[in-house]
Amino acid sequence: QVQLQESGPGLVKPSQTLSLICTVSGGSISSGIYYWSWIRQPAGKGLEWIGHIYASGSTSYNPSLKSRVVISVDTSKNQFSLKLNSVTAADTAVYYCATDRGYSEYCFQYWGRGTLVTVSS
């Protein structure tokens, strides 16, 4: 069973870059079975898909964030990462990494526990 674990700073200053890493175990990013996603959830609110990456490095981003987001993959470390620049308080949220059921079934089967990122000076 695939397991995911988010890591990164819990506090980011406004206008700076939020950087998170998701470490994958129990499965290989290189397998080419899954897409690897980032999803966020502001406190008490709903879920927003940020984007995903495939093992090849191919990405797709939510247009609402596309100008500020980069998702990359490091297959040697079995990790993928999120960078969100020019953050504001509106980017404060729990950030989840997740993966789908594989083979073009793009609902999210495996999730990390989530990490809270607060944007504040």
Place this chain on the structure above:
Amino acid sequence: DIVMTQSPDSLAVSLGERATINCKSSQSVLYSSNNKNYLAWYQQKSGQPPKLLIYWASTRESGVPDRFSGSGSGTDFTLTISGLQAEDVAVYYCQQYYTTPYTFGQGTKLEIK
């Protein structure tokens, strides 16, 4: 973007009774070439990540109790919980995976009456 709208926003049901949550998409999520609805349901308990319950609108994920069922097609979908149990208290979300950006409903909070 496909907008997902759930109803109601909150729901209180007695133990053992049936809970019904609706989800409507702003455009069809039925893919004609395979006749599959690209619609999933999740359960999120307090302080936890969402858990996949149902995919393809009506297929239960492995290990999900059979009191959870999904139905619907095209733009209108329903999650039914038959015989509500205390551990079912959670927020429930629908999600379309027909096209990017993948989008979720706003959530329905289910409580015990």
